[in-house]
Amino acid sequence: GRVAEIVGRIVEAHRGSRGPLLPILHAVQAELGHVPPSVVPLLAERLNLSRAEVHGVVTFYRDFRAAPPGRVTVRVCRAEACQAVGGQALLEHAVASLGVERGETTPDGAVTLDEVFCLGNCALGPAVQVGDRLHGRVTPARLDALIGQCR
Ligand code: FES
Known part of the structure; x- marks a missing residue:
């Protein structure tokens, strides 16, 4: 779907960078306005991390929202x-x-x-x-x- 496409493109753009998870999450939020839960398994797979690790980072930083923001x-x-x-x-x-x-x-x-x-x-x-x-x-x-x- 669209989210997977966007995530794939963003991961590609960060290829070769160290510790890319945070910048990738910021880029996802900049593009989608939030970080939907479906992004967690996608990133885990592509970055070779566990889902728990990715989920932990998403929820630790208050910057990331799981739902779209209000108007x-x-x-x-x-x-x-x-x-x-x-x-x-x-x-x-x-x-x-x-x-x-x-x-x-x-x-x-x-x-x-x-x-x-x-x-x-x-x-x-x-x-x-x-x-x-x-x-x-x-x-x-x-x-x-x-x-x-x-x-
Ligand atoms: Fe509130 Fe700077 S401390 S604007």
Whole structure:
């Protein structure tokens, strides 16, 4: 199928590189938007690894998602400067108000919630990225309003 074709092409492009699993997984996600479970046995076979090894890497790194992302991704900054001004509480608020954990997507497919480590907006924390737009000094109420606009 299409996934096998894409995986084959990406593996081919990394032939000869050392420890290619991570870059291959990043390339798969860049192309498909996620790393579907069907990729695990394909990569295990082609890279001569066990399925458990590949699965372990996919699940260890939070970067990889098993399901396609929502229409909009909301990224709440968890790095130090934003933490100092309420970033953690803001993330907890987002989890509560969206009803999903970090890395998950709302059941209507509208919003994926993610954490991020610094958005380069440290002077204006807590910082949140909604889609490709950056927002500073985001309060819980403002976050709800931004999320509301996505739905
Ligand atoms: Fe949050 Fe840098 S610490 S934007």
